[in-house]
Amino acid sequence: MGSLISVRDLSREQVEEILDIAGSLKKGKTENLKGSVVLLFLEPSTRTRISFEKACRELGLETFSVLGDSSSIVKGESFFDTLKTFEALGFSSVVFRVPFVLFPYEGLVRDIDLSLINAGDGTHQHPTQGLIDLFTVKEAYGDIEGLKVLYVGDIHHSRVFRSGAPLFSMFGAKVSVCGPRTLIPRGIDVFDVEKVFDSVDDGIEWADLVIWLRLQKERQKENLVPSEKSYFEQFGLTRERYKKLKGFFMHPGPVNREVDISGDVLYSEKSLVLKQVRNGLLIRKAVLKWCLG
Ligand code: CP
Numbered sequence: 247m248g249s250l251i252s253v254r255d256l257s258r259e260q261v262e263e264i265l266d267i268a269g270s271l272k273k274g275k276t277e278n279l280k281g282s283v284v285l286l287f288l289e290p291s292t293r294t295r296i297s298f299e300k301a302c303r304e305l306g307l308e309t310f311s312v313l314g315d316s317s318s319i320v321k322g323e324s325f326f327d328t329l330k331t332f333e334a335l336g337f338s339s340v341v342f343r344v345p346f347v348l349f350p351y352e353g354l355v356r357d358i359d360l361s362l363i364n365a366g367d368g369t370h371q372h373p374t375q376g377l378i379d380l381f382t383v384k385e386a387y388g389d390i391e392g393l394k395v396l397y398v399g400d401i402h403h404s405r406v407f408r409s410g411a412p413l414f415s416m417f418g419a420k421v422s423v424c425g426p427r428t429l430i431p432r433g434i435d436v437f438d439v440e441k442v443f444d445s446v447d448d449g450i451e452w453a454d455l456v457i458w459l460r461l462q463k464e465r466q467k468e469n470l471v472p473s474e475k476s477y478f479e480q481f482g483l484t485r486e487r488y489k490k491l492k493g494f495f496m497h498p499g500p501v502n503r504e505v506d507i508s509g510d511v512l513y514s515e516k517s518l519v520l521k522q523v524r525n526g527l528l529i530r531k532a533v534l535k536w537c538l539g
Contacts, residue, residue, distance in 0.1 A: 283338060396443070
């Protein structure tokens with residue numbers, strides 16, 4: 247029984263193993279697992295929660311949901327004691343989304359006898375989204391050695407960037423970022439980025455693939471951009487910028503229309519957005535199989 251908290255814990259071989267399982271599932275292979283999974287979602291989610299639930303059911307796993315303010319965490323119970331409760335009740339796994347950063351976590355993994363799967367913890371990690379993005383790009387481009395991948399937007403608050411960028415680097419892609427300086431984290435260099443672009447138009451000229459990120463208004467304690475309108479004008483995917491894209495674009499969702507991306511181009515020819523959603527089901531099944539199989 248394994249856990250997946252951070253992509254930083256995965257070797258290239260392990261990532262390839264998970265992608266291979268997803269690839270086989272896509273070709274029609276079926277997998278059956280036994281057990282029961284708690285979906286503990288303390289933050290809002292549409293695609294991650296529902297695709298994990300669908301993945302569990304299609305694999306034969308029972309699911310139980312604990313959502314939002316309905317857990318005893320609101321009464322002061324710790325995350326650790328909540329997990330101990332699920333362990334005592336005999337569940338196999340907990341898929342969790344939490345608003346706080348779970349770091350360090352080695353002690354938690356050691357002391358809880360459950361498979362723990364991170365579906366997003368604060369600004370830290372969202373490993374299944376990183377794997378979805380890698381899988382989707384490999385499908386669209388084939389070998390990604392040397393591929394120029396640009397992340398645009400709210401890098402500072404993005405667990406999607408912190409999960410995807412190390413995976414792209416692991417497979418030899420070149421990663422750059424672009425956004426308002428207020429949304430570029432200090433210490434961005436630890437992510438092995440090629441360039442930090444101030445101009446999205448320069449970034450688009452450089453990139454083979456662009457990943458727009460959501461402006462995470464709910465995590466901003468102060469006004470980090472002058473206005474949504476000016477943010478869109480300076481960094482958003484407008485119709486004019488869409489025409490200049492050399493390859494595909496992605497967005498993990500949910501999208502702020504006319505802030506991150508123009509609604510006109512969201513589901514257009516160069517968009518991989520719905521492919522990311524579809525691949526979400528495969529990757530989450532593959533991760534469940536990898537952890538519990
Ligand atoms: N990409 C993502 O995590 O979306 P949800 O918040 O809808 O799950």
